[in-house]
Amino acid sequence: MNDFVDAIQFIFNEHESPAGGAQVGGLSNMWDLTSEHLELSLVALLVACAIAIPLGLWLGHTGRGGFLAINASNVGRAVPSLALIAFFVAYIGVGFTNLTLALVLLAIPPILTNTYTGVRQVDRDTVDSARGMGMTGAQIVRRVELPLALPLIFGGIRISAVNVVATATIAPLAGVVTLGDPIINVNTYGDEGRLAAAIVVALLAVATEVVLGSVQRAVTPRGLKLEGGRRWRRLAFALPNNRREAST
Amino acid sequence: MADNGFCPSWIADNFDRYVDPLLQHVLLTVVAVGVGFIIAFSLALVAYRHRWLINPVTQVTGVLYTVPSIAAFFLLLPITGRGFVTATVALVSYVLLIIFRNVLTGLDNVPAETKDAGRGMGLTDRQLLWRVEVPLALPEIMAGLRIAVTTTVGLATLAFFAGAGGLGEQIFADINFKSNVVAAGGLAVALAALLDGGILLVQRLITPWTRAAAAP
Numbered sequence: 001m002n003d004f005v006d007a008i009q010f011i012f013n014e015h016e017s018p019a020g021g022a023q024v025g026g027l028s029n030m031w032d033l034t035s036e037h038l039e040l041s042l043v044a045l046l047v048a049c050a051i052a053i054p055l056g057l058w059l060g061h062t063g064r065g066g067f068l069a070i071n072a073s074n075v076g077r078a079v080p081s082l083a084l085i086a087f088f089v090a091y092i093g094v095g096f097t098n099l100t101l102a103l104v105l106l107a108i109p110p111i112l113t114n115t116y117t118g119v120r121q122v123d124r125d126t127v128d129s130a131r132g133m134g135m136t137g138a139q140i141v142r143r144v145e146l147p148l149a150l151p152l153i154f155g156g157i158r159i160s161a162v163n164v165v166a167t168a169t170i171a172p173l174a175g176v177v178t179l180g181d182p183i184i185n186v187n188t189y190g191d192e193g194r195l196a197a198a199i200v201v202a203l204l205a206v207a208t209e210v211v212l213g214s215v216q217r218a219v220t221p222r223g224l225k226l227e228g229g230r231r232w233r234r235l236a237f238a239l240p241n242n243r244r245e246a247s248t
Numbered sequence: 249m250a251d252n253g254f255c256p257s258w259i260a261d262n263f264d265r266y267v268d269p270l271l272q273h274v275l276l277t278v279v280a281v282g283v284g285f286i287i288a289f290s291l292a293l294v295a296y297r298h299r300w301l302i303n304p305v306t307q308v309t310g311v312l313y314t315v316p317s318i319a320a321f322f323l324l325l326p327i328t329g330r331g332f333v334t335a336t337v338a339l340v341s342y343v344l345l346i347i348f349r350n351v352l353t354g355l356d357n358v359p360a361e362t363k364d365a366g367r368g369m370g371l372t373d374r375q376l377l378w379r380v381e382v383p384l385a386l387p388e389i390m391a392g393l394r395i396a397v398t399t400t401v402g403l404a405t406l407a408f409f410a411g412a413g414g415l416g417e418q419i420f421a422d423i424n425f426k427s428n429v430v431a432a433g434g435l436a437v438a439l440a441a442l443l444d445g446g447i448l449l450v451q452r453l454i455t456p457w458t459r460a461a462a463a464p
Contacts, residue, residue: 001326003325003326004326074398077395077398077399077402077440078398078401078402078437078440078441078444079402079433079437080401080402080403080405080416080433080436080437080440081402081405082402082405082406082416082419082420082433083405083419083429083432083433083436083437084433086419086420086423086429086432086433087429087430087433089423089424089429090423090424090425090426090428090429090430091426091429162314162316165316166316166317166318166319167316169316169318169319170318170406173420173423180318183318183322183409194322195322195323195325195326197322198318198319198320198321198322198323199319199323201316201318201319202315202316202319202320202323205314205315205316205319206311206314206315209310209314
């Protein structure tokens with residue numbers, strides 16, 4: 001238990017680094033690491049959304065490229081984030097921009113798959129009646145398919161966000177000083193610094209999950225909420241070729 | 249520059265240095281998913297009968313799922329020390345939610361008529377569970393297992409932070425060396441694909457009726 005007490009103290013009080021010289025720990029040091037961590041995660045997530053949501057909406061609306069959209073997240077899952085970042089470091093280079101690119105690649109698949117699935121699962125009758133009311137394709141996407149797909153889209157954003165926050169922990173390998181710095185450069189920060197960083201990363205990931213979870217509930221159209229369905233059930237992990245409901 | 253480049257012959261010559269990490273990686277994955285499956289499957293069976301358990305179990309495993317495994321390794325370090333146990337506990341805690349949800353969804357998707365028919369044939373609750381409900385839930389259960397395995401292969405690349413070796417240790421050992429990154433990373437991807445395909449094959453073998461039903 002003492003280790004945890006030391007770690008908490010590290011968060012609030014500055015120490016001299018075990019390597020000598022520099023001061024480490026304390027709120028301002030932790031805040032610097034946390035804000036860099038958040039900035040990196042946020043930029044990567046926003047870029048991924050800007051790419052994956054329009055692409056998913058378009059693929060879902062036209063019904064094209066389903067194989068790509070659905071299998072993107074399976075392929076994404078099979079590539080370890082450490083391997084992806086190592087690949088970027090070895091082939092493209094280190095630094096904020098390169099690392100952001102790697103995290104964008106990591107974040108795209110769940111958002112793309114969920115957006116596509118969200119649009120495809122909109123009742124075809126609903127789309128037909130929108131068309132019958134004289135809506136154009138763009139209007140259908142914006143006013144019918146997008147709102148009805150929002151819960152799933154945010155589900156995808158949530159998965160990606162937690163994943164990106166977790167992966168940003170190994171960012172110091174690519175030269176970006178996030179909360180992973182005390183974990184990877186333990187000689188500078190000491191054991192208590194490493195544990196402190198692990199605690200903050202864990203809290204950050206849980207907070208991301210909780211905040212985006214409530215956003216997801218807030219953007220769910222009231223009609224869909226009324227439809228009910230137990231929450232855990234809608235969120236079951238599915239693989240495309242194993243869906244029983246797909247055959248009915 | 250020469251020793252930084254990508255060089256297939258270097259990989260071929262030095263392949264034996266990846267064998268031990270690969271075996272550690274396989275062991276970590278198989279043990280973590282195996283233990284995780286036993287725990288999550290049991291929890292799901294209990295929660296299937298006692299519905300009020302679903303929410304608390306989902307929330308607790310949800311938090312375990314959300315905590316990044318790299319953080320979990322260091323949070324466990326003061327308790328379980330460095331090594332295989334710490335890495336395994338963190339990886340197990342990660343797969344619980346995936347398997348729990350899928351087993352439960354699979355059981356809930358069993359058509360009521362099928363259960364009625366089973367009951368009409370005089371099956372007890374226990375017989376109904378093992379002979380009707382679990383077999384019919386296998387597609388979802390196996391889907392959960394496949395997701396758990398591929399994710400665990402990925403996360404096990406971080407297990408070296410907990411002192412448990414694995415392919416990640418090789419990646420980390422020389423992250424600027426292209427041949428090394430491609431060899432170790434490629435092996436991890438290949439392992440994920442292989443285990444995923446293996447489970448899919450097992451699923452095909454143990455659920456022959458799904459193929460018969462899919463045929464027109």
